[in-house]
Amino acid sequence: MLELEGISKSFPIRADRTVGAAHAPRRRPVLLDVRGNLPPGVTILTGASGAGKTTLLRVLAGIIRPDGGSLRYEGTEFQPRARWFRSCLGYLPQRVAVYPEMSVRVFLAHMAALKAMPVGLAGRLAQDVAGRLGLAACLDRPLGRISHGQAKLACLAQALLNDPDVLFLDEPFEGLDHSAGRSVAALLARPGRIVLLTAHAQPRWPLPLAQLWLLRGGVLERG
Amino acid sequence: MLRAQAGDRQAIASLIERHHRDMFLYFSRLAGNRGLAEELTQECFLRLVRGVARYSPPRPVRPWLYAVAANLWRDHLRRAARRREVAAAAAGTGPLDPSPSVEDQVTRRLLADRLSAAVRALPPETAQALVLRFCHNLRVREIAEILGTREGTVKSRLFYGLRRLRVMLESEEVAAHGQATPASPRG
Amino acid sequence: MARRRRHPPGDEERLAAMLGFSPADEYLGLDLSPGETGGLLATAETLAAWTPEPPAPEQQKRLLAAAMAAAGALAAPRLTRPRGDLWTVADGLWAVLDAVRPHVHVFRAPFWLATLVAVAAGLPLLAGSRSLGGWLDLDFAGFLVLMAPVVAVGGTAYAFRSCGSGMAELEMTAPLTPWQLIAGRLAWVLAYDSLLLGLCSVAAAATGPGLALGYLVAAWLGPMLALALADLLLTSILQPWAAAGACLGLWAGAVACADRLPWMAPLAAAGTAGAFGSAWVFAPVCAALLAALALSGQRLAARLAGLAPQAGG
Numbered sequence: 001m002l003e004l005e006g007i008s009k010s011f012p013i014r015a016d017r018t019v020g021a022a023h024a025p026r027r028r029p030v031l032l033d034v035r036g037n038l039p040p041g042v043t044i045l046t047g048a049s050g051a052g053k054t055t056l057l058r059v060l061a062g063i064i065r066p067d068g069g070s071l072r073y074e075g076t077e078f079q080p081r082a083r084w085f086r087s088c089l090g091y092l093p094q095r096v097a098v099y100p101e102m103s104v105r106v107f108l109a110h111m112a113a114l115k116a117m118p119v120g121l122a123g124r125l126a127q128d129v130a131g132r133l134g135l136a137a138c139l140d141r142p143l144g145r146i147s148h149g150q151a152k153l154a155c156l157a158q159a160l161l162n163d164p165d166v167l168f169l170d171e172p173f174e175g176l177d178h179s180a181g182r183s184v185a186a187l188l189a190r191p192g193r194i195v196l197l198t199a200h201a202q203p204r205w206p207l208p209l210a211q212l213w214l215l216r217g218g219v220l221e222r223g
Numbered sequence: 224m225l226r227a228q229a230g231d232r233q234a235i236a237s238l239i240e241r242h243h244r245d246m247f248l249y250f251s252r253l254a255g256n257r258g259l260a261e262e263l264t265q266e267c268f269l270r271l272v273r274g275v276a277r278y279s280p281p282r283p284v285r286p287w288l289y290a291v292a293a294n295l296w297r298d299h300l301r302r303a304a305r306r307r308e309v310a311a312a313a314a315g316t317g318p319l320d321p322s323p324s325v326e327d328q329v330t331r332r333l334l335a336d337r338l339s340a341a342v343r344a345l346p347p348e349t350a351q352a353l354v355l356r357f358c359h360n361l362r363v364r365e366i367a368e369i370l371g372t373r374e375g376t377v378k379s380r381l382f383y384g385l386r387r388l389r390v391m392l393e394s395e396e397v398a399a400h401g402q403a404t405p406a407s408p409r410g
Numbered sequence: 411m412a413r414r415r416r417h418p419p420g421d422e423e424r425l426a427a428m429l430g431f432s433p434a435d436e437y438l439g440l441d442l443s444p445g446e447t448g449g450l451l452a453t454a455e456t457l458a459a460w461t462p463e464p465p466a467p468e469q470q471k472r473l474l475a476a477a478m479a480a481a482g483a484l485a486a487p488r489l490t491r492p493r494g495d496l497w498t499v500a501d502g503l504w505a506v507l508d509a510v511r512p513h514v515h516v517f518r519a520p521f522w523l524a525t526l527v528a529v530a531a532g533l534p535l536l537a538g539s540r541s542l543g544g545w546l547d548l549d550f551a552g553f554l555v556l557m558a559p560v561v562a563v564g565g566t567a568y569a570f571r572s573c574g575s576g577m578a579e580l581e582m583t584a585p586l587t588p589w590q591l592i593a594g595r596l597a598w599v600l601a602y603d604s605l606l607l608g609l610c611s612v613a614a615a616a617t618g619p620g621l622a623l624g625y626l627v628a629a630w631l632g633p634m635l636a637l638a639l640a641d642l643l644l645t646s647i648l649q650p651w652a653a654a655g656a657c658l659g660l661w662a663g664a665v666a667c668a669d670r671l672p673w674m675a676p677l678a679a680a681g682t683a684g685a686f687g688s689a690w691v692f693a694p695v696c697a698a699l700l701a702a703l704a705l706s707g708q709r710l711a712a713r714l715a716g717l718a719p720q721a722g723g
Contacts, residue, residue, distance in 0.1 A: 062583065094576070096576060101520075110516065113515060116512065117479060126481055192295070192304075252462060266471070272480045274481060337464060338460050354457075358458065363430045363431070
């Protein structure tokens with residue numbers, strides 16, 4: 001169980017120099033007081049564009065620091081930048097940007113090395129995950145020369161490479177065709193794994209859905 | 224185990240090789256589903272790998288492993304209840320071996336299916352106690368430690384659980400027999 | 411209290427043994443008719459004999475792979491530090507190798523080749539020529555001083571080319587601190603550049619009269635470190651290649667005014683005792699840049715993760 005306690009985050013905005021705007025706030029709050037529990041299973045986070053879904057995922061993944069609030073994992077308070085938490089984390093960013101000259105195989109090896117996985121094992125697991133995501137045929141093709149959907153699958157493969165306990169996925173199904181979406185859905189869930197994914201609509205594929213979160217006005221509403 | 228605690232991958236591998244079958248069968252008996260049993264077994268060993276640091280050396284490995292498995296099963300049941308997940312169809316699984324003893328195999332499988340269904344119909348803690356005692360041969364004291372309860376409670380669960388199981392199996396037998404030969408009287 | 415039983419001798423003891431009770435256990439004395447004892451015994455035996463289909467060997471292989479991955483992700487394949495109470499050179503080397511190893515994949519063939527070609531371009535100067543394409547009047551030692559910041563800045567920009575992209579965001583979720591990530595990549599660039607420039611310096615010192623290897627290395631090392639750090643600092647506000655362009659522009663300006671800048675003396679008289687003193691000017695510059703980097707660490711980390719300070723979403 002991952003518990004979110006009063007997470008808040010705001011971003012600086014350019015000072016408004018128009019007359020009468022002297023007291024306008026200089027920071028734009030995105031997350032006000034996010035509270036909720038993430039049990040094992042899939043939690044879908046939804047909300048309008050700009051509601052703060054990506055920001056929340058980035059805060060949880062330790063990419064940006066929150067202004068306030070705390071996180072607990074299995075009852076223990078932690079910082080998401082802690083090495084142990086990162087070791088059991090899988091993350092997919094919204095923007096699929098990769099080194100275009102790297103092959104899928106090297107990309108997975110690179111991410112496995114950063115995740116401190118043993119070289120031989122990482123190779124075998126990369127092959128396995130890539131195969132299950134339908135990437136076996138393009139393992140040796142440069143990422144810049146495969147389709148956007150395949151690059152997204154490669155990014156998903158790296159997220160799953162270390163068999164993470166916690167998965168944060170930003171729009172994982174966007175841009176995937178039906179069979180790729182089905183493969184991804186089948187790979188996400190396993191007993192005990194906490195999955196938080198953002199989506200504009202509920203995915204069409206069967207997922208062990210634990211709950212639905214709606215982010216509105218910087219706070220969570222449960223669906 | 225101490226070597227596994229020190230991060231020795233060989234030790235972890237041998238630990239898995241030694242206990243994989245038992246853990247798989249434990250989950251298979253409780254879940255009645257090989258796919259789920261595999262998932263839970265994997266999760267159990269992953270918890271073991273991640274939790275080696277919490278293992279205290281004087282404690283025997285086997286009960287500790289079963290304690291992890293019992294907690295995992297409890298978590299699974301909680302999740303399943305929350306999702307109102309219908310338990311997956313009973314095991315059976317796999318084609319029958321086309322050997323001369325097919326009839327024998329069918330009989331054994333039918334019995335196993337009935338037993339599996341009956342065990343799943345018991346209260347979870349009772350089912351776990353019965354499986355741990357009769358199928359995995361753990362001592363009452365060890366079961367009490369694994370399930371986090373008193374020995375007296377375990378004894379009570381074993382005794383009344385066995386009684387209940389007997390009643391369920393016999394009533395199913397009656398039903399099955401009655402269906403097959405409606406006219407035959409039973410004493 | 412307990413009614414005594416009339417069941418076949420031995421059944422009760424067998425049932426007690428199967429239940430793990432002592433024969434005198436209270437449960438066994440309660441309401442157990444011989445038929446019930448026999449029935450319970452039969453149920454217990456059925457349960458004990460119940461063995462579902464065991465796991466397939468492939469299942470164990472899959473499990474082993476997953477467990478090894480988990481063990482790897484947690485304990486990590488840290489290179490084993492040689493035993494010993496004192497921190498030796500070997501210890502340090504192991505630690506450095508361990509820290510830089512994960513970043514090797516970032517450096518693809520263009521990096522290795524371009525750096526090699528850039529440094530090798532000055533080799534004709536070794537043969538005695540003092541002009542580089544008729545543009546600059548330099549000896550080989552001077553060429554090395556000129557080229558060191560160029561390859562270092564180019565390499566740094568290449569190493570951090572993912573900065574500002576989703577790729578960097580991905581890399582930032584690895585179990586590494588931003589500083590480990592920065593230092594690991596910078597180490598590859600500086601180590602490779604130093605290796606090439608060092609080999610060339612050995613050749614220059616061997617062939618050039620009046621050149622000392624130590625002075626020569628000091629002459630290119632200072633500008634190389636200073637410009638690489640400046641590039642990194644600028645990367646916290648500019649795109650990597652724009653930052654590199656700004657740094658190289660700065661260096662080109664300094665080279666063009668080398669005659670009027672006393673601290674650029676190493677360019678003209680690199681490797682000699684006379685120019686050695688002016689090479690020290692880069693030491694405080696490097697220290698100041700390091701301090702500035704430390705102060706801008708948060709911003710640089712955010713930039714590396716591809717996030718503008720205003721990023722929301």
